[in-house]
Amino acid sequence: MVCFDSQTDTWEQADEKVRVMWKYFGPNFRCYNYSDSVATDMNFLKFTVDMNFSVPVLAAVKLWKIDINVVDTYDGKTLMDFLLKRIEYVKNSPPVDHVRVSELQRLYDLLRKNGGKHAHEL
Numbered sequence: 096m097v098c099f100d101s102q103t104d105t106w107e108q109a110d111e112k113v114r115v116m117w118k119y120f121g122p123n124f125r126c127y128n129y130s131d132s133v134a135t136d137m138n139f140l141k142f143t144v145d146m147n148f149s150v151p152v153l154a155a156v157k158l159w160k161i162d163i164n165v166v167d168t169y170d171g172k173t174l175m176d177f178l179l180k181r182i183e184y185v186k187n188s189p190p191v192d193h194v195r196v197s198e199l200q201r202l203y204d205l206l207r208k209n210g211g212k213h214a215h216e217l
Contacts, residue, residue, distance in 0.1 A: 110159050117161040122168050134177070138167040141177045147195075149202055156209050164212045175211045178203045 099109040117124075126142040129135040134145035140163065143151045152174070155161045163174050182199045185192055203211075 113159040114161050117155070117159070117165075121161070121165040125167075125169065133181075137169045137177070138165065138174065140174050141167065144174070144178065144181065144199070144202065147198075149198070152202065152206070156206060163206060164210070164217060166214050166217065171214060173212060173214050173217070175203065175206060175213045178206070179213070 099112055104112070121138070124139045125136055126132070126134070126139055127136055129142070132142060132145050134142040140152050140155065143149060152163075156163060166173055167177075178199055182196060182203065185196050185199065
């Protein structure tokens with residue numbers, strides 16, 4: 096999808112190709128029909144967070160520097176909105192999983208520090 100050629104492209108060119116791909120496909124890059132995820136049919140980054148696999152989100156922000164402020168066409172919300180909602184849900188679901196709350200909060204703080212916004216801020 097990104098069309099990165101490891102034989103001819105530099106890392107900078109590869110990163111730019113990822114950013115362009117995300118800008119074009121990001122709003123509709125979704126994971127469908129996962130019955131065990133609250134993020135099914137939502138944006139790929141929301142899905143990875145819900146599946147407790149935040150590596151793609153961290154790579155998106157730190158490595159590729161993509162614009163994570165994409166409004167999901169499914170729910171009209173950004174990744175930041177999703178994270179805040181998940182943090183509140185986990186905090187209020189006994190027994191509280193404090194490790195998960197901490198992980199989600201750290202991810203939220205990292206994204207916020209790197210320009211993450213809520214839909215109402217865009």
